[in-house]
Amino acid sequence: MHRSRVSTLLIDVPHAERDAADAFWGAALGVEPRTVPDEEQFTSLPHAVPGLVTAVQGVDDAPRYHLDIETDDVAAETARLVALGAVEVRQWLECRTLRVPGGHLVCVIPLHSDPAEFEAAARTWP
Amino acid sequence: MHRSRVSTLLIDVPHAERDAADAFWGAALGVEPRTVPDEEQFTSLPHAVPGLVTAVQGVDDAPRYHLDIETDDVAAETARLVALGAVEVRQWLECRTLRVPGGHLVCVIPLHSDPAEFEAAARTWP
Numbered sequence: 001m002h003r004s005r006v007s008t009l010l011i012d013v014p015h016a017e018r019d020a021a022d023a024f025w026g027a028a029l030g031v032e033p034r035t036v037p038d039e040e041q042f043t044s045l046p047h048a049v050p051g052l053v054t055a056v057q058g059v060d061d062a063p064r065y066h067l068d069i070e071t072d073d074v075a076a077e078t079a080r081l082v083a084l085g086a087v088e089v090r091q092w093l094e095c096r097t098l099r100v101p102g103g104h105l106v107c108v109i110p111l112h113s114d115p116a117e118f119e120a121a122a123r124t125w126p
Numbered sequence: 127m128h129r130s131r132v133s134t135l136l137i138d139v140p141h142a143e144r145d146a147a148d149a150f151w152g153a154a155l156g157v158e159p160r161t162v163p164d165e166e167q168f169t170s171l172p173h174a175v176p177g178l179v180t181a182v183q184g185v186d187d188a189p190r191y192h193l194d195i196e197t198d199d200v201a202a203e204t205a206r207l208v209a210l211g212a213v214e215v216r217q218w219l220e221c222r223t224l225r226v227p228g229g230h231l232v233c234v235i236p237l238h239s240d241p242a243e244f245e246a247a248a249r250t251w252p
Contacts, residue, residue: 006155006174006175009135009193011228011230013228013229013230014228014229017227017228017229018228020211020227020228021226021227021228021230023210023227024210024211024212024226024227024228025226025228027210028195028206028207028210028212028226028232029132029249030249030251048132049132049177049178049247050177050246050247051175051176051177052175052178056228062229063228063229063230064190064191064230065190065191065192065193065230066191067135067191069154080154081154084149084150084153084154085146085149085150086150086154100147100150100151100154101143101146101147101149101150102137102139102140102143102144102146102147102150102151102182102189103139103140103143103188103189104137104139104147104189104190104191106154120176121175121176123155123156125156
């Protein structure tokens with residue numbers, strides 16, 4: 001048995017647009033953008049969306065949103081989603097990036113959010 | 127004064143991939159996908175993400191996610207976001223589609239979610 005939930009909304013933005021995006025999203029959602037120590041590709045938007053970690057991420061790619069699914073068992077969750085039709089496209093540290101049916105990106109990541117929010121929202125898989 | 131909040135996560139998918147995406151997202155998030163009466167382009171994923179309306183939408187375009195911001199004053203919220211650098215690209219019924227700094231799509235829509243959730247999460251703008 002393992003558990004997972006949609007934990008994170010990433011606003012992926014080309015590096016050249018990063019400052020403009022950080023400023024826009026902070027003002028648009030009414031929060032103070034915060035750099036993330038040792039993870040300079042991320043700008044956190046704390047409490048922008050209740051229950052979700054929300055951040056801007058600088059990428060070498062076109063602008064896109066993507067979702068992270070956090071789990072207490074990355075291998076099991078990845079296998080579950082692959083069995084549902086997802087295809088693993090990349091691995092970065094402990095995170096697995098999947099292309100899911102329909103074409104969207106989803107990353108499977110280890111637990112990283114508020115434990116109480118994970119407890120409240122996670123689903124359990126056999 | 128008006129209020130707004132991020133209310134909705136849309137998983138936009140090319141029409142040809144719609145059935146596969148509906149099935150994947152329902153199983154992946156552990157919910158029963160539901161068609162939306164009179165809005166057949168949408169498949170609702172009820173309670174997939176606490177506090178957010180989550181749905182698959184068939185589109186004539188590449189796969190993407192987008193966010194909706196719901197508000198009690200669409201014109202005022204649109205003007206606020208345009209003043210922050212967003213550009214209006216489309217209008218559909220009462221909804222305004224904006225391209226925001228960094229390149230992402232955001233739709234500004236009238237109130238449509240659980241009133242208690244809006245009350246709890248909305249921010250107030252001068």
